[in-house]
Amino acid sequence: MLTSFIEGLLCCLTSKSANTVVPIETSELADGYEFVEVKPGRVLRVRHIIPDRPIEEEPSQGASVSCKRKITVYRNGQLFIENLGERASAELKSCQNGETEPNSTVEVELAESRNSSPPVSLPEPRSESVTAGNNGASETGAAGEAPAAVHPDQSQQPRKRRRKPKRTVVIDCERKISACKGTHSDVVLFFIHGVGGSLDIWGSQLEFFSRLGYEVIAPDLAGHGASSAPQIAAAYTFYALAEDVRIIFKRYAKKRNILIGHSYGVSFCTFLAHEFPDQIQKMVMINGGGPTALEPSLCSIFNLPTCVLHCLSPLLAWSFLKAGFARQGAREKQLLKENNAFNVSSFVLRAMMSGQYWPEGDEVYHAELTVPILLVHGMHDKFVPVEEDQRMAEILLMAFLKVLEDGSHMVMMECPETVNTLLHEFLLWEPATPALVKKENKTRPETAKAQTDNNREATEPATVRPATARQT
Template sequence: MLTSFVEGLLCCLTSKSANVVVPVETSEPADGYEFVEVKPGRVLRVRHIIPDRPVVEEPNGQGGNVSCKRKITVYRNGQLFIENLGDRASGELRSCNNGETEPNSTVEVELTDCGKSSPETGPGDATGTEQTDQSQAPKRRRRKPKRTVVIDCERRITACKGTHPDVALFFIHGVGGSLDIWGSQLDFFSRLGYEVIAPDLAGHGASSAPKIAAAYTFYALAEDMRIIFKRYARKRNILIGHSYGVSFCTFLAHEYPDQIHKMVMINGGGPTALEPSLCSIFNLPTCVLHCLSPLLSWSFLKAGFARQGAKEKQLLKENNAFNVSSFVLRAMMSGQYWPEGDEVYHAELTVPILLVHGMHDKFVPVEEDQRMAEILLMAFLKVLEDGSHMIMMECPDTVNTLLHEFLLWEPATLSPPKKESKTRPETFDTVQGHDVCLLQR
């Protein structure tokens, strides 16, 4: 730590950066690794494995159709209403819980009491008001929505097996990571016959590290991921993101909704727009951050792992995690500006999504992933008690099993739904679904 402090002090005195902003040296074999130039002088390292498939099994066409019909209304006071219309075909039809229709009305139901509230009662009203004479009930004040989004589409969800040549798995890491944190997952799924693709973000791993902060904004990194996706995408693509990498997966799911078959969010946080904090330690000068790098590394180990023993330290070292320059780290944190990624943006996703959360995660509270599960149309939340933020490194076998089961999951072929059915399709051990939900920012 003393050496780091001296280097940082010299950096401040000479006004020069003590960080060498170049790709990290790697001693890994070249097999399976490619270097893709996404822009002139901007090169990303990508691990791409196409396993041998002795038997090519074409998809059998089974699976289930999922009807995605929902209305999202945002009011000026920040309230967000989401109504899953189910089999009710019309986007302009506002249907009350008792099946009666009332034009230009919005059903308000609490998350915890969905299906029990009366259409004339708002959140928190007494249940006894259901028996009140309709003529004596006060008229509801109609509020003018700030924004209304109607989604009406149908998706066919099928199982994705490693023998299917039209399936590709994309793994995207977060701040301070590298593609090496996915080592267990890449080996596991490639052995099962899956084609896997995992890039290093700019400034991470063995990718090039530009010397300008603008190279690490959300939009610059998202454009990199778009180019990688277009280069390797198949007909059915599965996106697996961790932490900040979840935002890039969400971005791609919006850009290519027909090509994204399923998505996995690992400790990704809540469905909120990104905005850099003005009171963050990462706003300190680069040389100061360099002095504090041992403390930052210790803090990351403390918060990122449920246990902080020799095994966890070795995992960080072997997987090249949190091994980025102070300049890149500062630019990444200050460049997390993505105002479009709000609740409505996430609620518009129609792809099945598995959320995996480590109970001991000190970076992302479990409440954030729970809220994400409530916002999304088809969300399956799994909480692992033995893991923290780096759960795919701490509990690789458990995470691999969860991911594989999700890839093989497909909704059962359902009989034609009843007229007023409000249930979601059969899910992969899903959390309790809600047809109408009210959220307060």
């Protein structure tokens, strides 16, 4: 604590930012690690494991899921989502919100307009509900009764004003979903960490899936781990980091790619799913939060000067340990030390928190995703409440939500076996192929000429005629 305070004081006096990130020259190039220069002078460390696969199996055909959705944004700050798919995977709906009907509607309020009302509400199916495609007149009478021409107390009733939609997004596509096994050479897993992390936090997952035969990719974001740390705050904005992730993805991507993100890394996975919709097979969000646009907080401890944050670095590390883990014992402290978690410079930490500006990543942006998504949430997470992941599950078209009772924000380090099992089951999951309906053998109706011939044969005496070649 005293050393950090002295270093912070020297930082203030010399006007130089303290940077404790391991430089790229001192990093040993071990087996499975690569260094990729995404831009001149901007180098990222990437762990790339290509396992020795057994005899390759033929990929399963899987099943096609109809993704038909109508998203309407109104000017009063409401978002109306209507699922129009004939078969939007009933098992997904039952896991997502308890409903078994494939056609359902979701009405939510946008983040900037909601006050104390619940963020997501599932209205009951009603015939008089107003949708974006109607003419604005809602029927309040029974189905068989015609509305009266003139109502005596019509002037006393409040007149419903037609809601004008701000914009409407229609999604109509077919997505083919199949099981992804480690023996398939066209499957790659991408692991993206969040603020203060590194690729080492995925150690258990990288080892587990590489042993199963999967090809895995895990980069260090700029300023994290052994990647280069530019001394410019603009190098840590969302768009700068997203461009780095895009370059890494295009370098290692194959036909079927699976994205696994944690915390801030979930936003980059969502960005890639929008940029490359045909190449993303499945996606996993671990404690990623709600589908709201990113905007840095104006009143935050990370807005303090870098030298002050450097003085408070031991306190920040202790706070992260308390909020990121369900238990604060010797094992958790050892996990933080071994996996190089929350071990970044104060300058990088301040720039990362101030650069989280992504206005495009709102509810509509997430509702447009058609890829199957697994949501994993630690119940004891103090950074991201469970209500945010529940909101995300309601917004997404195809989503599973799994809540782990013994986990917190760093759930993949606390419960590695459970997380690995959930991820593996999700990779092997594929929608059930609908059984083909057998068509009954129906006799074709006789034509008028055939009926006349049959009647004539019934009335005339049967005569034996020689068989001709045509009759034969």
